[in-house]
Amino acid sequence: MTARTLQGFMELLPQEQLVFNHIKSVIAHTYELFGFVPLDTPVLELAEVLLSKSGGETEKQIYEFKKGDTDLAMRFDLTVPLAKYVALYNNDLTFPFKRYQIGKVYRGERPQKGRFREFYQCDIDVIDRDELNIVYDAELLAVIYTIFSRLELPAFKIYINNRRLLSGYLASLNIADKTVEVLRLVDKIKKLPHEVFLAELRDLQLSEEQNNALLDFIKIQGDNATILAKLGALAQDNAEYTTGLAELKTVVDNALALGVPAQNIQIDLSITRGLDYYTGTVYETFFDDYPQFGSVCSGGRYDNLSSVFGGQKFPGVGISIGLTRLFDQLRAHNLLSFPKLTPNKALIITQGEEFTAAAVKLAQALREADIATDIMYRSCKFKKKMEYANKIGIPYLIIIGEDEAATGEFTLKDMSSGEQSRVGQAALIAKLRG
Amino acid sequence: MTARTLQGFMELLPQEQLVFNHIKSVIAHTYELFGFVPLDTPVLELAEVLLSKSGGETEKQIYEFKKGDTDLAMRFDLTVPLAKYVALYNNDLTFPFKRYQIGKVYRGERPQKGRFREFYQCDIDVIDRDELNIVYDAELLAVIYTIFSRLELPAFKIYINNRRLLSGYLASLNIADKTVEVLRLVDKIKKLPHEVFLAELRDLQLSEEQNNALLDFIKIQGDNATILAKLGALAQDNAEYTTGLAELKTVVDNALALGVPAQNIQIDLSITRGLDYYTGTVYETFFDDYPQFGSVCSGGRYDNLSSVFGGQKFPGVGISIGLTRLFDQLRAHNLLSFPKLTPNKALIITQGEEFTAAAVKLAQALREADIATDIMYRSCKFKKKMEYANKIGIPYLIIIGEDEAATGEFTLKDMSSGEQSRVGQAALIAKLRG
Numbered sequence: 001m002t003a004r005t006l007q008g009f010m011e012l013l014p015q016e017q018l019v020f021n022h023i024k025s026v027i028a029h030t031y032e033l034f035g036f037v038p039l040d041t042p043v044l045e046l047a048e049v050l051l052s053k054s055g056g057e058t059e060k061q062i063y064e065f066k067k068g069d070t071d072l073a074m075r076f077d078l079t080v081p082l083a084k085y086v087a088l089y090n091n092d093l094t095f096p097f098k099r100y101q102i103g104k105v106y107r108g109e110r111p112q113k114g115r116f117r118e119f120y121q122c123d124i125d126v127i128d129r130d131e132l133n134i135v136y137d138a139e140l141l142a143v144i145y146t147i148f149s150r151l152e153l154p155a156f157k158i159y160i161n162n163r164r165l166l167s168g169y170l171a172s173l174n175i176a177d178k179t180v181e182v183l184r185l186v187d188k189i190k191k192l193p194h195e196v197f198l199a200e201l202r203d204l205q206l207s208e209e210q211n212n213a214l215l216d217f218i219k220i221q222g223d224n225a226t227i228l229a230k231l232g233a234l235a236q237d238n239a240e241y242t243t244g245l246a247e248l249k250t251v252v253d254n255a256l257a258l259g260v261p262a263q264n265i266q267i268d269l270s271i272t273r274g275l276d277y278y279t280g281t282v283y284e285t286f287f288d289d290y291p292q293f294g295s296v297c298s299g300g301r302y303d304n305l306s307s308v309f310g311g312q313k314f315p316g317v318g319i320s321i322g323l324t325r326l327f328d329q330l331r332a333h334n335l336l337s338f339p340k341l342t343p344n345k346a347l348i349i350t351q352g353e354e355f356t357a358a359a360v361k362l363a364q365a366l367r368e369a370d371i372a373t374d375i376m377y378r379s380c381k382f383k384k385k386m387e388y389a390n391k392i393g394i395p396y397l398i399i400i401g402e403d404e405a406a407t408g409e410f411t412l413k414d415m416s417s418g419e420q421s422r423v424g425q426a427a428l429i430a431k432l433r434g
Numbered sequence: 435m436t437a438r439t440l441q442g443f444m445e446l447l448p449q450e451q452l453v454f455n456h457i458k459s460v461i462a463h464t465y466e467l468f469g470f471v472p473l474d475t476p477v478l479e480l481a482e483v484l485l486s487k488s489g490g491e492t493e494k495q496i497y498e499f500k501k502g503d504t505d506l507a508m509r510f511d512l513t514v515p516l517a518k519y520v521a522l523y524n525n526d527l528t529f530p531f532k533r534y535q536i537g538k539v540y541r542g543e544r545p546q547k548g549r550f551r552e553f554y555q556c557d558i559d560v561i562d563r564d565e566l567n568i569v570y571d572a573e574l575l576a577v578i579y580t581i582f583s584r585l586e587l588p589a590f591k592i593y594i595n596n597r598r599l600l601s602g603y604l605a606s607l608n609i610a611d612k613t614v615e616v617l618r619l620v621d622k623i624k625k626l627p628h629e630v631f632l633a634e635l636r637d638l639q640l641s642e643e644q645n646n647a648l649l650d651f652i653k654i655q656g657d658n659a660t661i662l663a664k665l666g667a668l669a670q671d672n673a674e675y676t677t678g679l680a681e682l683k684t685v686v687d688n689a690l691a692l693g694v695p696a697q698n699i700q701i702d703l704s705i706t707r708g709l710d711y712y713t714g715t716v717y718e719t720f721f722d723d724y725p726q727f728g729s730v731c732s733g734g735r736y737d738n739l740s741s742v743f744g745g746q747k748f749p750g751v752g753i754s755i756g757l758t759r760l761f762d763q764l765r766a767h768n769l770l771s772f773p774k775l776t777p778n779k780a781l782i783i784t785q786g787e788e789f790t791a792a793a794v795k796l797a798q799a800l801r802e803a804d805i806a807t808d809i810m811y812r813s814c815k816f817k818k819k820m821e822y823a824n825k826i827g828i829p830y831l832i833i834i835g836e837d838e839a840a841t842g843e844f845t846l847k848d849m850s851s852g853e854q855s856r857v858g859q860a861a862l863i864a865k866l867r868g
Contacts, residue, residue, distance in 0.1 A: 035808030374469030
């Protein structure tokens with residue numbers, strides 16, 4: 001039997017896993033810092049529940065199978081499970097409901113570089129009944145900014161737009177009937193060669209004037225204040241446009257108040273997100289110097305999370321980080337540092353098995369003081385133990401031999417400076433805690 | 435479309451999820467405290483890889499399906515994936531390899547109370563090449579003791595035994611040829627009515643003398659020192675027995691040195707674990723007052739983790755907590771407290787939307803100081819906001835109205851004492867950090 005892992009499924013060495021987990025825990029910690037509560041839903045759901053909202057491409061990628069008489073499917077995102085959860089438990093939830101979920105999702109895509117069949121999504125959503133305050137749309141920007149800056153990721157911008165503004169503008173151009181097609185095409189402007197984009201635009205058969213007005217609109221440039229001022233001069237007679245513009249301005253203003261630096265938010269009128277699902281604010285995030293990564297964090301505002309399950313209206317706003325792919329890209333471009341990480345602060349080695357009792361006693365005292373400590377119990381030459389200590393990259397090494405056992409003063413070696421000293425147990429604990 | 439969750443799949447409300455996650459994080463933190471590094475393997479594997487080691491009952495429970503031409507299966511434990519991982523990456527790993535893994539596993543059992551089809555296992559294993567020091571078997575006891583006591587779980591005992599001791603004893607009784615059957619039966623002594631157990635024992639057709647010697651042996655009682663002394667007087671001519679006994683003594687002695695109180699470890703000669711897989715130390719853990727929970731944490735020592743994948747020998751010792759079932763049982767018996775938990779330290783509410791800017795600015799300062807803070811942005815009556823604050827059980831409430839916005843002194847309410855005061859931003863941060 002050959003040991004093999006499926007293609008498209010990430011599996012990391014301990015060194016990398018520690019870095020991955022560090023990133024995951026910064027994300028979770030920041031989500032909690034902003035008042036989001038954790039949620040965990042099953043990986044397997046009834047196929048009819050998961051498929052209620054999907055279509056086309058996604059449906060083909062779903063891992064779906066029968067067990068007994070039941071059609072099952074593995075979740076392909078965390079949004080449909082959230083919709084189900086809110087529809088099922090809304091009587092027991094407190095609204096506004098701010099939930100985060102970090103979990104694996106599954107898509108049986110053709111395996112190719114940088115595409116994963118199992119990957120982590122890290123989602124936040126704020127859901128309310130009937131109506132959701134627009135300031136939450138700004139809060140999501142502050143959450144994402146905080147995560148990316150705490151992780152010291154490369155320079156990035158969160159691009160935002162408002163679909164209501166776009167729809168209102170299209171209505172003012174008398175092309176409201178083609179809103180879906182136009183927004184879906186505009187979404188592709190950065191992905192398609194410009195010639196192809198223009199050809200597809202021609203296929204929509206707008207008038208020359210409408211075409212130009214649309215192209216001029218989505219290419220409006222400048223800093224946020226400039227863009228907002230330019231937008232203020234347009235389409236003032238359309239109520240949807242006016243509302244969308246007011247929302248966009250509120251989101252930018254509050255994001256700045258929440259501490260997001262101006263250079264990390266950029267209004268971009270060509271960002272629409274493909275999905276009709278989104279109805280207001282939309283987000284995409286790109287690294288300034290690595291546009292080829294694509295959007296590493298996207299989302300938006302929607303009118304009704306649980307529409308397929310009927311009942312009440314639950315408007316919300318959400319954003320998602322595709323962690324597995326992001327990690328893979330950062331690693332491939334040497335944008336992550338992999339120090340010789342170990343969760344341990346100290347490693348204890350002995351100069352013979354007769355000192356195991358002393359080592360065990362010291363380890364117990366250190367762990368009681370919440371200092372992560374390992375003992376190397378292998379019966380092998382002292383030189384081998386030193387090699388092991390160097391290999392795992394431990395910050396402090398503690399050596400116990402005859403002298404140390406007799407005096408109760410342990411040899412402590414600072415592995416980064418190479419400095420060596422003799423210290424008693426209490427001093428050792430104080431030093432390693434500090 | 436009706437929103438439904440599959441039977442046998444746990445889904446929690448936020449209050450419960452926070453408690454569940456707290457338990458999970460104490461487990462992970464303690465594993466790291468003892469020097470274990472995290473591992474994350476795919477939920478889906480090639481069916482042939484997962485099925486390489488299973489048989490009978492387990493095989494029927496596996497979620498197995500085809501995608502394209504590939505036979506896939508969802509993992510049913512974390513041990514087979516570890517065996518695959520070590521076989522695949524051993525050249526890149528540092529041994530002794532101490533890994534922990536906390537993840538969901540899947541078994542399509544008939545749904546019944548207290549049985550889950552998706553559940554968390556929290557595993558640790560220490561793996562070495564060729565030979566693994568016996569002191570690691572003691573370290574696992576210290577890990578489990580630390581977790582259970584930090585979680586303030588009800589009084590418990592970790593029962594230990596050594597299969598080498600048992601096999602040696604059976605050899606000394608001249609029933610070595612029935613070792614597998616005898617150990618499998620002994621494993622059931624607490625689960626079967628005693629009459630049934632005796633009937634099954636008769637079916638093994640041992641002599642009267644062998645029967646009695648076996649029954650006397652597995653019923654040896656007393657504290658650990660007494661049992662070890664009684665064992666010392668038996669079967670001294672069998673080398674396997676002598677080795678097993680020495681191992682058992684080393685494990686008990688070192689567990690005590692590692693700070694495990696004597697009342698939390700109990701040698702029990704009837705603990706064998708059913709699986710032939712185990713070759714030395716075996717563990718089971720029971721709550722003193724809730725034996726009906728069954729073993730909440732089990733494991734043991736094995737000679738070769740990756741035998742089905744051929745190649746080198748990787749002996750190891752491991753133990754696993756079945757977290758989902760444990761949580762469910764503790765909750766059902768009211769052994770968990772569910773305080774009105776929220777990850778937030780403070781909630782900010784305003785006496786009107788005109789104070790949103792001040793609220794947002796304060797929230798930003800608190801979060802920058804790593805104080806988890808929420809703002810309630812809903813436009814609703816002040817009374818409604820107070821109701822919300824009471825419902826989510828926030829420790830501190832901050833109120834911003836006309837006075838507060840003008841003076842920069844916020845109203846701070848300690849929600850547990852009801853005490854109210856006026857404090858500036860710096861004092862507020864100092865107070866909430868403390």
